[in-house]
Amino acid sequence: xxxxxxxxxxxxxxxxxxxxxxxxxxxxxxxxxxxxxxxxxxxxxxxxxxxxxxxxxxxxxxxxxxxxxxxxxxxxxxxxxxxxxxxxxxxxxxxxxxxxxxxxxxxxxxx
Amino acid sequence: xxxxxxxxxxxxxxxxxxxxxxxxxxxxxxxxxxxxxxxxxxxxxxxxxxxxxxxxxxxxxxxxxxxxxxxxxxxxxxxxxxxxxxxxxxxxxxxxxxxxxxxxxxxxxxxxxx
Numbered sequence: 001x002x003x004x005x006x007x008x009x010x011x012x013x014x015x016x017x018x019x020x021x022x023x024x025x026x027x028x029x030x031x032x033x034x035x036x037x038x039x040x041x042x043x044x045x046x047x048x049x050x051x052x053x054x055x056x057x058x059x060x061x062x063x064x065x066x067x068x069x070x071x072x073x074x075x076x077x078x079x080x081x082x083x084x085x086x087x088x089x090x091x092x093x094x095x096x097x098x099x100x101x102x103x104x105x106x107x108x109x110x111x
Numbered sequence: 112x113x114x115x116x117x118x119x120x121x122x123x124x125x126x127x128x129x130x131x132x133x134x135x136x137x138x139x140x141x142x143x144x145x146x147x148x149x150x151x152x153x154x155x156x157x158x159x160x161x162x163x164x165x166x167x168x169x170x171x172x173x174x175x176x177x178x179x180x181x182x183x184x185x186x187x188x189x190x191x192x193x194x195x196x197x198x199x200x201x202x203x204x205x206x207x208x209x210x211x212x213x214x215x216x217x218x219x220x221x222x223x224x225x
Contacts, residue, residue: 033213033214035216041199043203045216048211048213098169101153101155
């Protein structure tokens with residue numbers, strides 16, 4: 001079983017829809033990261049969370065440490081949000097500084 | 112501009128021909144790491160470095176070497192590339208490995224070994 005599980009694997013939405021991507025993890029963590037990978041391949045860091053909630057523009061990320069679960073929400077989705085969204089956790093154990101990655105959620109927003 | 116610079120972006124090479132993928136960061140970050148990304152497997156760590164002259168293996172180190180002689184540079188060396196090393200490679204850096212800071216990723220290197 002993977003230590004970081006994301007759902008759904010693929011998601012198609014209409015422009016304007018509210019989108020939720022989920023991430024569950026099984027290890028103790030010091031932080032959780034949400035990353036965005038555009039079709040061109042580059043990876044951009046969206047959020048780093050260790051508790052609570054963060055908001056940046058139309059993106060909101062939440063984490064529940066007790067339940068070992070995080071969600072990434074996109075409000076008023078737009079075709080330019082189409083990308084792969086990757087959840088990654090920094091665990092207490094294992095190699096220092098290492099991130100453990102989920103396999104990603106591929107989001108496609110149709111106009 | 113704060114960034115991680117990887118070169119080259121694309122590389123096609125033949126089996127056994129030594130190659131180096133360079134990675135450089137201008138943020139004075141202590142921590143640097145190399146990942147490979149393969150379909151269905153996601154991102155996996157190859158090697159990492161917590162500071163100058165300090166490197167260690169990640170999850171998939173076989174067939175790779177690294178060095179960290181200066182803080183800004185962390186090259187990935189494939190001494191004898193094989194087709195199973197065809198992949199998309201990313202270098203990333205962070206201020207330190209022990210505290211919670213964000214990670215900055217390079218633009219990626221798409222390597223094909225024939």
